[in-house]
Amino acid sequence: MTDTNTSTPDLHPAALLMPWYASGSLPEHERRDVEAHLRTCAACRAELESVGVFRQHTRDLFESQPFPEQRIHDAVIARLNDEISRNNRTSGRRSFVETFLQGLMRPSWAPAIAVALIVVQAGAIAWLSYERSQTTPQITTRGIAPAAARIRIVFNPGATEQDIRSALQTLGGRIVDGPTADGAYIVELPAIAPTELSQRLRALRERPGLIERIENAAP
Amino acid sequence: MLEAELLPDDAVRGEHSLVDSIAAGDRSAFEKLYRRYDRRVFQYISSLVHDAATAEELVVDTMLAIWKGASRCEKTSRISTWILGIARHKALDALRRKGRGAHLAPLDDAAELATPEPGPHDHAETRSVGVMTRRAFECLSSEHREVLYLAYFEDTPYEQIASLLAVPQNTVKTRVYYAKQKLREHLERLTSTESVR
Numbered sequence: 543m544t545d546t547n548t549s550t551p552d553l554h555p556a557a558l559l560m561p562w563y564a565s566g567s568l569p570e571h572e573r574r575d576v577e578a579h580l581r582t583c584a585a586c587r588a589e590l591e592s593v594g595v596f597r598q599h600t601r602d603l604f605e606s607q608p609f610p611e612q613r614i615h616d617a618v619i620a621r622l623n624d625e626i627s628r629n630n631r632t633s634g635r636r637s638f639v640e641t642f643l644q645g646l647m648r649p650s651w652a653p654a655i656a657v658a659l660i661v662v663q664a665g666a667i668a669w670l671s672y673e674r675s676q677t678t679p680q681i682t683t684r685g686i687a688p689a690a691a692r693i694r695i696v697f698n699p700g701a702t703e704q705d706i707r708s709a710l711q712t713l714g715g716r717i718v719d720g721p722t723a724d725g726a727y728i729v730e731l732p733a734i735a736p737t738e739l740s741q742r743l744r745a746l747r748e749r750p751g752l753i754e755r756i757e758n759a760a761p
Numbered sequence: 762m763l764e765a766e767l768l769p770d771d772a773v774r775g776e777h778s779l780v781d782s783i784a785a786g787d788r789s790a791f792e793k794l795y796r797r798y799d800r801r802v803f804q805y806i807s808s809l810v811h812d813a814a815t816a817e818e819l820v821v822d823t824m825l826a827i828w829k830g831a832s833r834c835e836k837t838s839r840i841s842t843w844i845l846g847i848a849r850h851k852a853l854d855a856l857r858r859k860g861r862g863a864h865l866a867p868l869d870d871a872a873e874l875a876t877p878e879p880g881p882h883d884h885a886e887t888r889s890v891g892v893m894t895r896r897a898f899e900c901l902s903s904e905h906r907e908v909l910y911l912a913y914f915e916d917t918p919y920e921q922i923a924s925l926l927a928v929p930q931n932t933v934k935t936r937v938y939y940a941k942q943k944l945r946e947h948l949e950r951l952t953s954t955e956s957v958r
Contacts, residue, residue: 558934561941565916593913596941599894599948600913604804606891614799614817618824622791625825 554579557586560593690733692718692759693743694726701752709752713742728759776840784831791828798841799824801915802848808910809852809903819855823848841917842925849907849925856903897947905940912937 556579562568563576580587693715697706710716713731720727731739747753776797782790802823806816826847834843898906911917911925912933919937923930 553938558931558938559919561912561937562916562919565912567916567918592945593941596909596944597913599890599944600898600909602891603894603898604808604910604914607804607807608813609800609803610813610817611799614803614820615795617817617821618795618799621821621825622788622828625828626788 554583554586556580556583557589560586560590561597564590564593564597691731691739693729693731694722694755694757694759695729695753696724696726696755698751698754699725705749705752709746709749712746726755777834777836780831780834780840780843783828784834794827794840795824798844801841802844804914805845805907805910806848806852808906809849810855811899811903811906815855815859819848819851822851826851838924839921842921846925893948893951894944897944897951900947901940901943904936905943908933908937909940909944913941 556576559568559572559576563573566573568576576586580590693713695709697709701709710729713729714734715729715731717727718730722728731742743756747756776794779790779794783794799820803816803820806819806823807813810816810819823844827844830847834840898909901909907926908922911922912919917925919930919933922933922937926933928936
């Protein structure tokens with residue numbers, strides 16, 4: 543609650559303490575201060591009297607309030623019993639599991655459990671070894687593509703562009719350099735089997751007036 | 762009133778050991794503590810929710826919370842403050858659930874509230890101070906009813922009320938002061954209304 547009345551400019555501080563002065567629940571030093579103030583302040587004496595009246599009204603009101611003692615008691619006990627039996631069921635389930643695990647951990651069982659674990663481990667190792675022996679190791683490489691061949695070709699000076707294109711098609715290669723000082727072109731061929739390469743070169747040499755010289759080039 | 766606060770230290774320690782026993786599952790300890798606080802919890806909750814049936818349910822909830830939460834009770838707090846704190850929490854929760862949060866707002870202008878019309882039985886005893894006080898009380902906000910209950914009926918020291926309500930001590934002093942002023946105003950208004958009838 544945001545008390546809209548927290549500032550009390552017209553009130554003596556002692557007036558605010560009257561309820562607790564009246565009930566005798568003020569700390570000693572405050573009680574003495576209030577008592578001294580009351581001797582000289584008629585307004586606070588009136589406030590104390592007013593507090594006394596309303597305090598009595600309030601007490602009469604709450605004391606006369608019907609209190610269904612037995613009904614509430616019965617309801618509390620019923621709920622409490624429910625709560626306790628629910629907890630017992632839960633702890634019963636937990637204790638079964640705990641008992642089982644504790645039983646396993648008893649010293650008399652420990653050697654048997656240790657032997658069983660060793661046997662299981664040995665079996666697993668043996669099985670894995672057998673599995674490995676049954677499989678043929680397959681060694682595969684990522685492979686390195688055969689290097690492309692390079693050849694030097696000196697075409698006959700009378701060979702036309704069309705002749706040269708045709709020759710490159712026959713070889714399945716492409717000019718990557720040249721012409722050099724002696725008029726040679728470096729032709730790169732895709733990686734092919736040596737026999738295939740020999741056949742292509744032979745076919746090229748057999749063309750009249752096309753090739754003056756042909757030889758391997760340094761890669 | 763407020764036995765725990767006025768009890769000697771031994772008795773206060775005794776209440777803490779009761780709570781310790783409850784935490785260990787001792788039902789007879791719970792029964793003892795229950796008997797000390799059942800009526801007070803009911804009255805305190807009634808001052809907040811102002812509905813007897815709801816107050817009954819909340820007392821049961823509070824007592825069960827004491828049983829279940831005994832192990833979490835701090836040794837530094839008074840048992841009465843701990844118990845009434847649980848009851849307060851339950852009551853405020855119930856008020857929120859029922860959408861009566863408006864009653865938690867400052868209602869220092871409670872005079873704006875409609876004065877409850879007297880029932881047929883009330884007419885016969887309309888001049889009874891008790892009935893008038895009850896009706897005047899009904900006009901107060903929950904906050905004002907609560908602090909009047911704690912200060913005037915339970916005789917709870919203002920430091921403990923401040924701790925329970927989590928407000929400054931000066932707020933407690935002024936809230937109790939103005940709650941009484943409001944109660945007097947409502948009582949005077951109701952008395953004058955009845956005398957005119």
